[in-house]
Amino acid sequence: MSNPYFIGIDVGGTKIYGGLVSPEGEILTNLKIATPPKASPSTITLLIIKTARDLAIAGRIPFRNIRAVGVAIPGIVDNDGKVVITPNIHLTGVDLKKILAKKLRIPVCVGNDVNLGVLGECWLGAGRKAKNIIGIFPGTGVGGGIVINNEFLAGTQGAAAEIGHMQIADEGPLCTCGNKGCLEAFAGRWAIEKAIHEGLAGKKRSIITTLAGKNPKQIKSGMLAKALSAKDPLVTAVMRRATSALAHACVSLNHIFNSDMFLFGGGVIEACGDFMLPAIEKALKNDPFFKRLKTPKVVRAKLGDDAVMLGAVAMAKRSLGEKIEGKYKIYPLLKYKGSDRIATEKEVLEDIFYVRADGKIKRPKNIFAGKISENDLEEVCRKSPDILIIAKGTTRPAIAPKGLKLLKKKNITLHILTSQQAVILFNHLDERKTLLSFP
Ligand SMILES: [Zn+2]
Numbered sequence: 363m364s365n366p367y368f369i370g371i372d373v374g375g376t377k378i379y380g381g382l383v384s385p386e387g388e389i390l391t392n393l394k395i396a397t398p399p400k401a402s403p404s405t406i407t408l409l410i411i412k413t414a415r416d417l418a419i420a421g422r423i424p425f426r427n428i429r430a431v432g433v434a435i436p437g438i439v440d441n442d443g444k445v446v447i448t449p450n451i452h453l454t455g456v457d458l459k460k461i462l463a464k465k466l467r468i469p470v471c472v473g474n475d476v477n478l479g480v481l482g483e484c485w486l487g488a489g490r491k492a493k494n495i496i497g498i499f500p501g502t503g504v505g506g507g508i509v510i511n512n513e514f515l516a517g518t519q520g521a522a523a524e525i526g527h528m529q530i531a532d533e534g535p536l537c538t539c540g541n542k543g544c545l546e547a548f549a550g551r552w553a554i555e556k557a558i559h560e561g562l563a564g565k566k567r568s569i570i571t572t573l574a575g576k577n578p579k580q581i582k583s584g585m586l587a588k589a590l591s592a593k594d595p596l597v598t599a600v601m602r603r604a605t606s607a608l609a610h611a612c613v614s615l616n617h618i619f620n621s622d623m624f625l626f627g628g629g630v631i632e633a634c635g636d637f638m639l640p641a642i643e644k645a646l647k648n649d650p651f652f653k654r655l656k657t658p659k660v661v662r663a664k665l666g667d668d669a670v671m672l673g674a675v676a677m678a679k680r681s682l683g684e685k686i687e688g689k690y691k692i693y694p695l696l697k698y699k700g701s702d703r704i705a706t707e708k709e710v711l712e713d714i715f716y717v718r719a720d721g722k723i724k725r726p727k728n729i730f731a732g733k734i735s736e737n738d739l740e741e742v743c744r745k746s747p748d749i750l751i752i753a754k755g756t757t758r759p760a761i762a763p764k765g766l767k768l769l770k771k772k773n774i775t776l777h778i779l780t781s782q783q784a785v786i787l788f789n790h791l792d793e794r795k796t797l798l799s800f801p
Pocket of ligand 1: 526539
């Protein structure tokens with residue numbers, strides 16, 4: 363194919379993140395720029411155009427050879443690519459798809475960022491082996507996205523999957539949207555913060571005052587996690603309430619969609635997922651109505667900051683009639699060259715190297731001295747693999763106990779093999795995988 367590349371752009375309130383991506387999902391190059399505060403619609407539109415052009419230049423590809431551009435917007439986007447409403451940036455009412463297509467002269471798609479994040483995970487991340495996915499992202503608010511048969515659910519006007527604003531309690535707390543008892547009014551970080559403030563005002567004692575000061579204005583997710591591990595009664599009670607709200611929502615959503623998977627991400631889950639997710643899983647499992655059916659998986663998102671950008675590319679691919687399902691094609695095919703040497707189709711890889719979960723070949727920043735430490739594994743397992751294969755070569759790599767703990771916490775299966783066996787297993791596995799090789 364003469365023009366195989368796509369561009370994905372994730373437009374956020376504070377930054378614009380773009381990537382030049384192969385049809386297989388490999389990120390060839392990426393760039394990030396700040397969204398100027400209070401930027402006008404024309405400024406943001408120009409920055410999107412500039413990001414797209416700069417990516418092509420950085421990738422040394424003539425712009426006409428880009429197949430399509432996918433753009434993710436933090437707001438409601440209708441099915442014609444017109445922005446209906448964006449609370450955090452000035453794009454409300456902008457006919458973005460039309461404007462961009464006219465300027466860029468290639469196909470353009472525009473969609474909601476959370477929906478696209480779930481689509482991205484469905485293409486290359488935690489949801490790759492699932493077709494029907496409910497994505498829930500408790501951060502400051504609670505974002506939602508629903509993928510059905512590898513396509514996100516947009517609804518008639520592009521406003522579907524606002525899971526955070528499902529009303530789950532009759533006379534519940536007031537939500538930012540104006541309704542009462544929304545999921546977000548229990549499980550969004552703003553709501554958790556509010557409930558903790560109310561507890562403190564009612565003279566309840568909490569470690570939060572030590573972590574965030576006497577009048578803690580903003581309670582970050584990391585502080586919640588610390589308070590949970592210290593078994594702080596106030597924070598534990600508030601987080602139980604948030605978890606229970608999420609569990610109720612998941613049981614109802616499961617009855618509606620009978621999905622394969624509940625996918626969780628967002629700041630609150632990143633920090634407190636170990637506390638929240640098992641309880642949600644249990645609620646789904648114990649659902650009496652669905653006891654004869656398979657319980658959907660409860661998993662964490664894997665693509666991090668790349669999810670939305672890759673989802674925008676997935677949308678662009680689908681708009682051209684291409685599939686996003688199928689085997690992984692982001693990994694190099696490895697060859698065993700004898701004497702513990704491993705090669706790709708292009709080069710023999712000397713010394714210590716690793717193939718990261720996003721398919722990139724990397725050299726460790728520090729040469730591992732004797733033991734593979736927790737920090738070494740943090741580096742090697744960036745981009746969230748499901749499996750780590752260590753090709754031990756002639757060395758005897760030992761992993762520090764803290765490192766083994768980290769792998770367990772991240773749910774990464776470890777295989778330590780000879781270089782030859784490692785190559786065979788790596789090529790064979792169709793999972794998110796990392797190979798760390800010693801000479
Ligand atoms: Zn609401």
